Amino acid sequence: xxxxxxxxxxxxxxxxxxxxxxxxxxxxxxxxxxxxxxxxxxxxxxxxxxxxxxxxxxxxxxxxxxxxxxxxxxxxxxxxxxxxxxxxxxxxxxxxxxxxxxxxxxxxxxxxxxxxxxxxxxxxxxxxxxxxxxxxxxxxxxxxxxxxxxxxxxxxxxxxxxxxxxxxxxxxxxxxxxxxxxxxxxxxxxxxxxxxxxxxxxxxxxxx
Amino acid sequence: xxxxxxxxxxxxxxxxxxxxxxxxxxxxxxxxxxxxxxxxxxxxxxxxxxxxxxxxxxxxxxxxxxxxxxxxxxxxxxxxxxxxxxxxxxxxxxxxxxxxxxxxxxxxxxxxxxxxxxxxxxxxxxxxxxxxxxxxxxxxxxxxxxxxxxxxxxxxxxxxxxxxxxxxxxxxxxxxxxxxxxxxxxxxxx
Numbered sequence: 031x032x033x034x035x036x037x038x039x040x041x042x043x044x045x046x047x048x049x050x051x052x053x054x055x056x057x058x059x060x061x062x063x064x065x066x067x068x069x070x071x072x073x074x075x076x077x078x079x080x081x082x083x084x085x086x087x088x089x090x091x092x093x094x095x096x097x098x099x100x101x102x103x104x105x106x107x108x109x110x111x112x113x114x115x116x117x118x119x120x121x122x123x124x125x126x127x128x129x130x131x132x133x134x135x136x137x138x139x140x141x142x143x144x145x146x147x148x149x150x151x152x153x154x155x156x157x158x159x160x161x162x163x164x165x166x167x168x169x170x171x172x173x174x175x176x177x178x179x180x181x182x183x184x185x186x187x188x189x190x191x192x193x194x195x196x197x198x199x200x201x202x203x204x205x206x207x208x209x210x211x212x213x214x215x216x217x218x219x220x221x222x223x224x225x226x227x228x229x230x231x232x233x234x235x236x237x238x
Numbered sequence: 239x240x241x242x243x244x245x246x247x248x249x250x251x252x253x254x255x256x257x258x259x260x261x262x263x264x265x266x267x268x269x270x271x272x273x274x275x276x277x278x279x280x281x282x283x284x285x286x287x288x289x290x291x292x293x294x295x296x297x298x299x300x301x302x303x304x305x306x307x308x309x310x311x312x313x314x315x316x317x318x319x320x321x322x323x324x325x326x327x328x329x330x331x332x333x334x335x336x337x338x339x340x341x342x343x344x345x346x347x348x349x350x351x352x353x354x355x356x357x358x359x360x361x362x363x364x365x366x367x368x369x370x371x372x373x374x375x376x377x378x379x380x381x382x383x384x385x386x387x388x389x390x391x392x393x394x395x396x397x398x399x400x401x402x403x404x405x406x407x408x409x410x411x412x413x414x415x416x417x418x419x420x421x422x423x424x425x426x427x428x
Contacts, residue, residue, distance in 0.1 A: 160320065
């Protein structure tokens with residue numbers, strides 16, 4: 031298999047960002063399993079352009095390119111800081127602009143950074159339903175880290191690092207070759223039937 | 239003078255269904271003599287939202303109005319089976335303790351009914367986070383109950399109209415509760 035197009039989406043507008051550090055750590059773990067073609071879509075870069083766009087048609091070229099990168103990912107690393115108990119507004123706004131069928135069957139690693147242990151379930155209660163709606167393959171192991179898991183800009187927690195490895199291994203197993211007939215078939219079938227019920231077995235449509 | 243109610247419109251489109259429902263609710267409050275202020279995404283510079291610039295004048299006014307409001311209403315279209323990123327950007331500006339003890343009411347419009355359960359659950363999680371006082375029943379409508387007609391403006395299906403009436407009544411009752419409102423300092427979290 032040629033290099034796997036892997037895309038980090040980081041929902042943090044701040045620099046330096048623990049969220050971005052965590053996402054990069056996940057990409058390093060993935061690169062031990064697969065040859066990666068790594069792309070980073072960082073809200074700190076594209077947030078202003080996305081914020082000015084109310085619909086997809088309003089997007090600047092740079093923002094449209096960024097969304098195109100997300101939509102063509104073979105593996106997605108979706109990472110966000112926890113704001114008000116959930117993903118950030120920018121993170122959600124980015125995925126609001128993503129085509130509904132674009133991430134069908136795409137392996138996704140979910141990651142979040144928060145201020146304390148009380149937000150640990152943000153991955154299960156907020157992120158996972160979003161990617162379930164998009165029919166992506168969110169891997170079972172989600173990664174949550176707090177500021178105590180980092181030291182001097184490095185993810186130092188052994189526990190979190192172990193979860194990073196586990197999630198990377200799970201995602202690597204799910205990668206499909208680019209332009210696989212099954213993936214593109216099911217995506218095309220879904221986009222052709224946008225008004226039809228969304229929750230259905232996509233593999234059957236892939237054969238048509 | 240303090241505002242009694244702050245309305246937050248989370249749709250990127252000011253003339254969207256969810257914004258129109260919010261506006262209709264506001265009209266009912268106005269008829270009952272309630273003062274209100276509506277905020278939407280277009281009231282802010284994009285970068286103030288992206289970088290949460292709480293020192294920006296528009297953001298300070300927004301936060302001051304929320305601080306002095308007894309009730310907060312917000313509306314959203316349902317995108318990806320939950321509230322919009324636009325609404326979340328406006329909520330991200332609000333300090334975690336600013337809604338403590340306040341009455342809240344949410345409005346959502348969705349293309350199909352099953353997505354309304356997802357957004358309701360997401361609202362409840364926000365309420366828990368913000369530790370709100372009274373969470374009034376949400377107004378959850380599907381698009382076909384809210385018709386936008388160029389000549390007549392917004393036309394509600396009967397059930398939608400009565401949902402909005404019921405919400406307005408509930409809100410007026412909440413605002414009339416004794417010692418309810420911004421004059422009472424919120425109790426410190428235990």
